[in-house]
Amino acid sequence: MIGLYCPDVPPIPGGVSDHTLILARSLSAFGAPPVVLALRGNPALFAPMTCVTGLKPTDIADAARAHGVSTVVIQYVPFLFARRGVSPALVLGIRRMARAGVGLAVIIHEPFVPFTRLPWLVTGFPQRWQFGYLMRRASHVYTPLPEFADIARRYTGSGTTVAVAPVGATLPVSPVSREEARQSLGLDNGTVAIGIFSPAASGFAHDWIAAAVARLAPRTEVVWVRFGFGSDRALPGYPSGANVRTVGETDPATVGKVMRALDLAAAPYVDGLTMRRTGAMLALAHGVPTVSSTGHLFDPQLRQIADCEATPEAFAERLERLAGDAVERRELALRSQGYCDLASVEVLAARLRTDLMPEATP
Incomplete structure (x- = not known):
């Protein structure tokens, strides 16, 4: 079973928050309903899928094992995990996942800050180390930008699959005429x-x-x-x-x-x-x-x-x-x-199902 982790899910505002909901619904429509794991949000919005909130990154491994999740897909923007984009808790959480035998996949929305502002000269280096730590431990990496895919390949190991895959629209299409x-x-x-x-x-x-x-x-x-x-x-x-x-x-x-x-x-x-x-x-x-x-x-x-x-x-x-x-x-x-x-979210959902649940793919 696939797990999705994002610190914030709806109704907490944010593009990645919205994307987590619409991706979960798309996976469910493909017959692969995920377990959604988050720190903040309303689990009722994901019903009938399972959504567990109150989880810090260090809690991901235990929650995944408790719900039968084999691979957790982490929605990654560094600032989702810490104000400055550097999160020791995330690194520790990934380490605990590896020890628990829980697989890791990553959707990169933003890898790290560029060295274009003075504060980013300070945070840019640890953000790159953190990003590399995730990349080296992920089995699959997805990103909507070809340039980000090239960046990811510089950090990943030889056994990691890196793919350009869309995010899609994060809000539903209107049924109104x-x-x-x-x-x-x-x-x-x-x-x-x-x-x-x-x-x-x-x-x-x-x-x-x-x-x-x-x-x-x-x-x-x-x-x-x-x-x-x-x-x-x-x-x-x-x-x-x-x-x-x-x-x-x-x-x-x-x-x-x-x-x-x-x-x-x-x-x-x-x-x-x-x-x-x-x-x-x-x-x-x-x-x-x-x-x-x-x-x-x-x-x-x-x-x-x-x-x-x-x-x-x-x-x-x-x-x-x-x-x-x-x-x-x-x-x-x-x-x-x-x-x-x-470029739709359905393209991404189909790719996740094929890559992370091969036993369920016809």
């Missing part, structure tokens, strides 16, 4: 709704949005829809006025409903589109034509399902063309359907 969703936002048939989701997310390219807003200013049919984390903040160059709908930070059902209403999603990131960008993945999961960016972490295979531009000017121009061409929007929407086979 497009017509109902658009009516709730006051969008008529002639309106082209362009969504900006969670602009306060780390790495969101604000100047790209500003360039698009300036270029599309003469287009009276365009309505900008701002929703999610930081969407109600005053940001330079962002749209304002009568052609804007601001929903703000809200519940998952409303987020999905707003996604369903969109004609386009504007999702540029300073490091480029990757499979860890769950906001863009949620747009693609809803079949929304998505325009994003390239960058130093950009995953080229995502060109199959989204338009990714190299400059703010090209990004703005692409949005303008799509806003004025319904046929091109439909073609891009059709491409977005490739999300399910390329």
Whole structure:
């Protein structure tokens, strides 16, 4: 049986917290319901799956053995385990798992901090040692970024499998119809709704949005829809006025409903589109034509399902063309359907089931 460990699970907010819930549900749908282990959260949200909370990393081994777990998959971001990203308790917990005969797999959302800030010059070295300790003891390592996979391979042993695997959207797809969703936002048939989701997310390219807003200013049919984390903040160059709908930070059902209403999603990131960008993945999961960016972490295979531009000017121009061409929007929407086979959480769940429960795989 597979175990999933994340310090925080819903309703504790956080992208990795949300991902743990949706991954657990996906594994269950594949006939491999996991045992979810956590420090904080509400076990009832995982029912009928087993979820045990109140567990520090040092408690993982005992909890895994008590529930018949053979391998624990740890959701890894260093700051999930300690304020500075360095956790002796995590290292001790991994050591206890090895002694108890409990296998280890790791999903890397972030390996360690770069040496770009003074505090990180201090914490960066122990974070790298901690990361290496996990990598050398894991049988399987998964990450949504090819560059992170390359980093992991430098730390792992010869017997470790390292794979690029998606995170997928961390919120559910809305069952609401497009017509109902658009009516709730006051969008008529002639309106082209362009969504900006969670602009306060780390790495969101604000100047790209500003360039698009300036270029599309003469287009009276365009309505900008701002929703999610930081969407109600005053940001330079962002749209304002009568052609804007601001929903703000809200519940998952409303987020999905707003996604369903969109004609386009504007999702540029300073490091480029990757499979860890769950906001863009949620747009693609809803079949929304998505325009994003390239960058130093950009995953080229995502060109199959989204338009990714190299400059703010090209990004703005692409949005303008799509806003004025319904046929091109439909073609891009059709491409977005490739999300399910390329970048969805179901792809990750299927890989975990195959790798960690080979006896259950037909």
